[in-house]
Amino acid sequence: MLSTTGAPESEPLDVSGKAGPPVSIRGLLHAFGDLLALDGIDLEVPGAGVLGIVGPSGCGKSTLLEVASGLLEPSAGRVSVGEAADAPSRTPAGERLARCALMPQRDLLLPWLAAIDNAALGPSLAGASREAARERARADFNRLGLGGFELAKPQELSGGMRQRVAFLRTLISGKQVLLLDEPFASLDAITRAETQAWLAGVLAQDSHTVLLVTHDVEEALYLSDRVAVLTARPARVAATLDVPEPRSPDRAAAVTAADFVELRERALRLLAGGAR
């Protein structure tokens, strides 16, 4: 392999320590025709923060992420991404698209590209040569247990592997805000735990601001600083739970700590529609 120094990086990735862009959502309302999906959502994510979002199926979580990403303009309300935290102004859709990386719920890998080229699609679209783009993906490919499958076509990968490739594609796109829609839904329990631990590590050293949609309350609590619990459609924020810091670096220990378990029970009650 040739040296790939001088690979054009679409955007210089911030190194650790720096604050990422904050995300602020106020009074967000979105309707598809007569169907009201989001009914006044307020969410604040500080720069480099991780917000977990859990809610019943069909409540509007994917819609929320699409609006945040700039793919959709909301019917009403204000979305700001990467604006001054004290007086966040509305961010136009084009700007949001430029600042956010969305990992869609379906992996949407391109069947005509090798797995590694799918993962490296972002840099490649930004003008990097194929080798340079691949080089960006290679290290994480191994760390995510995809080593050896670089040149496999998506059809030759398992559902969980495809999801990891799609996740890498999002991570490598060089955006500061990650919008993850059920990123680990089709992983088995063990791979899932490993991937969560890996992601926790990535998020700890990086300055990404993350909105993480998941149906797994434990995953949300383990990976996030705060977790927003949404109501059934039309979605409202039922409650926002602060996750106590610091968490044990060992995942198994972290998720069995007494306060963690208590918080999980509370979130599950909220999801079931009960009181706090």
Next chain:
Amino acid sequence: MSARARDVAAPALLFVALIGLWEVAAQTGVLADVLLTEQGAGGGGDAEFLVPAPSDIADALWNDRDLLAEDAWVTLREVVLGFALALVSGLALAVLIHLSKTTRRAVYPLLVASQTIPIVVLAPILVVWFGFGIFPKLLIIALICFFPITVNAYDGLRSVDPDLLKMMRTLGAGRGQTLRRAELPWALPFIFSGAKIAVAVAVIGAVFAEWAGADSGLGHLILVSSGELSTSLTFAAIVVLSAIAICLFALLALVERRVVTWKEGPSS
């Protein structure tokens, strides 16, 4: 391998059986009797000029091989060039009507209308305009090929999974990048379908074109030989013509298998 052998064996057997039946019917004069009776001309007589037996056609294929090869080359060239012309312009037009709503509104009705012009009528006119050279023939073949290519390519381009387009947008792809990296690859199976249909009808277009005015080519040979009642040669020319169509079709199918290695679009 045996499954594959069975795939080939069934049609081959049927083919051989039909040819055998034809051979017997022609040799015994049954076929000629039937045809002549149909025409009310009474039966009997040597009717090789009417219905040549497969063995007569094989003889003609062998004896007139130089003539057939020469004319086949002329027709093949017309078909390949005309098809290429249709492929390039058809794809360009499909992209154009895909990208621009205005162009689509303006061009699509014309595109459909162009298919209602009877080629048989158009061919002599084009010959009057452009002479006996290869150019009017390319136009006629391209006109026939153009429609399935354009319509299929356009259908492919607009059938792209909308979620895929959203994904490309979030990764910062511009219009041209989305077209090149997502829509065109997605449309490839459709484009191949259109091209395979086109290449099969291109041969028919070539025959029409040569009938309208040519001094060589298989279409020309068919016209001349049937006029001279050399029916065996006519049939031999038709056999070569079919062989050309089948070979071109198979070639496209082969390229398709190489290029389109995926079955479906991006799955869940």
